[in-house]
Amino acid sequence: MADPHPGHGRPEIEVEVEGLRKTFGRREVLRGVSFALERGGFLAVFGPNGAGKTTILRVLATLLSPGSGSVCVAGHDVREDPMPVRRAVGLISHSPLLYPDLTAYENLRFYADMYGVEDREARIDELLDRLELSHRRYDVVRAFSRGMRQRLAIARAVLHRPRVLLLDEPHEGLDPRAVDILDGLLAEIRADHTFVMVTHHIGKGLELASRVMIVDAGRVAYEHAAGVDADAFSAVYHEHVQEGSAQ
Amino acid sequence: MSAAAQFSAILRKDLTRELRTREVLVSVFLFVMLSLVIFHYAFASAESDLTFFTGGMLWVTFLFGALLGLNRSFAQEKDEGCLDGLLLCPVDRVTIFLAKTAANLVLLLAIQVVAVPVFTLFFVERSYLGDLPLLAGVVLLADLGICALGTLLATISMNSRARDLLLPVLFLPLIVPLLIAATSATTAVFTGDTGLGDLGVRLVFLVAFDAVFLVAAYGTYDFAIGE
Numbered sequence: 001m002a003d004p005h006p007g008h009g010r011p012e013i014e015v016e017v018e019g020l021r022k023t024f025g026r027r028e029v030l031r032g033v034s035f036a037l038e039r040g041g042f043l044a045v046f047g048p049n050g051a052g053k054t055t056i057l058r059v060l061a062t063l064l065s066p067g068s069g070s071v072c073v074a075g076h077d078v079r080e081d082p083m084p085v086r087r088a089v090g091l092i093s094h095s096p097l098l099y100p101d102l103t104a105y106e107n108l109r110f111y112a113d114m115y116g117v118e119d120r121e122a123r124i125d126e127l128l129d130r131l132e133l134s135h136r137r138y139d140v141v142r143a144f145s146r147g148m149r150q151r152l153a154i155a156r157a158v159l160h161r162p163r164v165l166l167l168d169e170p171h172e173g174l175d176p177r178a179v180d181i182l183d184g185l186l187a188e189i190r191a192d193h194t195f196v197m198v199t200h201h202i203g204k205g206l207e208l209a210s211r212v213m214i215v216d217a218g219r220v221a222y223e224h225a226a227g228v229d230a231d232a233f234s235a236v237y238h239e240h241v242q243e244g245s246a247q
Numbered sequence: 248m249s250a251a252a253q254f255s256a257i258l259r260k261d262l263t264r265e266l267r268t269r270e271v272l273v274s275v276f277l278f279v280m281l282s283l284v285i286f287h288y289a290f291a292s293a294e295s296d297l298t299f300f301t302g303g304m305l306w307v308t309f310l311f312g313a314l315l316g317l318n319r320s321f322a323q324e325k326d327e328g329c330l331d332g333l334l335l336c337p338v339d340r341v342t343i344f345l346a347k348t349a350a351n352l353v354l355l356l357a358i359q360v361v362a363v364p365v366f367t368l369f370f371v372e373r374s375y376l377g378d379l380p381l382l383a384g385v386v387l388l389a390d391l392g393i394c395a396l397g398t399l400l401a402t403i404s405m406n407s408r409a410r411d412l413l414l415p416v417l418f419l420p421l422i423v424p425l426l427i428a429a430t431s432a433t434t435a436v437f438t439g440d441t442g443l444g445d446l447g448v449r450l451v452f453l454v455a456f457d458a459v460f461l462v463a464a465y466g467t468y469d470f471a472i473g474e
Contacts, residue, residue, distance in 0.1 A: 097331055
């Protein structure tokens with residue numbers, strides 16, 4: 001008789017990347033990236049500028065198609081079955097992905113409608129409250145500071161309760177208060193979400209992550225469970241990045 | 248989440264933005280009114296009845312006016328970095344196309360509701376009120392073709408650095424057949440030549456043109472809006 005719970009006894013894999021390659025024109029940005037992340041895991045991805053970190057996130061988010069190799073998120077292939085992946089994923093990127101001429105409320109209502117959030121009004125109220133933006137609810141986003149836009153971008157990304165949260169330099173441009181709010185929110189949802197975070201902040205990455213990965217010149221140069229001392233990891237980082245930065 | 252709900256969310260978002268900024272409405276409306284003034288002074292000394300030329304004047308003006316709006320419809324998404332947010336949503340790409348086409352159509356119709364009576368007041372000497380439903384049908388069919396083809400090509404050209412140049416280069420040659428059919432059908436309405444013969448052929452052509460480009464967009468839009 002077949003096992004009704006095939007994943008029983010071992011952690012369920014939420015993000016699985018195997019031999020991922022991606023080329024832009026003649027430039028090969030990803031050269032066979034492979035990694036797996038269990039459900040509830042938190043992967044911090046480090047690497048120099050141009051290493052391919054953001055490209056990995058964009059492929060996971062279905063914004064870029066994989067050149068070759070296989071990429072599965074939440075049990076679905078990003079190329080064959082992108083819709084369930086999009087439902088399962090939230091992305092916080094460099095750009096807030098907000099419409100400057102709409103109000104904070106209008107932006108969140110638009111995305112809530114696009115994702116079919118059932119308790120739309122309650123969810124928007126809850127997030128604006130949580131991110132301390134209730135008082136600016138009816139102001140156009142164009143009038144927001146960089147930090148406030150980033151906070152609203154966090155609300156946009158978690159609005160539809162995604163299973164997998166993709167974070168591209170989420171602490172960049174945030175004031176200390178906003179960093180506290182973001183970290184608090186991440187801690188709150190940590191247990192029932194899977195995270196892939198691209199960052200240059202070694203300390204922050206090590207503090208949050210359950211696994212760490214260094215990407216350099218389109219390859220995984222190092223991967224390890226977290227719990228490494230920041231100084232020791234910094235030494236490992238410089239060793240691997242210097243060795244691999246032939247791009 | 249239904250495709251209809253997503254369609255109306257995108258349409259409402261685009262129209263709300265436009266009503267707030269009036270970027271497209273103001274520029275297209277000014278262009279249309281400026282064209283009217285130029286045509287009026289260019290033909291001021293003409294003794295002859297200009298009714299026969301009004302269809303051509305109208306459609307050339309609307310075509311170039313629509314180009315201004317079409318160029319902006321995706322440029323805004325791209326420039327403000329919002330396109331990724333839209334593409335992240337679990338929405339069929341064809342729904343995005345249909346909603347963007349509908350938003351462009353609403354804006355073009357809003358301008359025409361004012362511009363057509365003003366144009367005809369200056370140039371058409373015959374009352375066409377009895378044929379108003381026919382004129383509305385011609386305008387609607389031609390607008391649908393302009394907006395469907397224009398939205399598809401605006402999507403293709405948005406990733407190009409030369410998008411402001413690329414859109415007219417792609418759009419204008421392809422829209423010529425529709426322009427000819429719309430012009431002669433409109434002229435037929437203004438001159439009262441509304442027998443089913445020639446006018447019927449032109450209406451069928453407009454329907455076919457719309458169908459071809461809607462089907463083409465349905466089949467290609469996933470690739471057009473991709474990377």
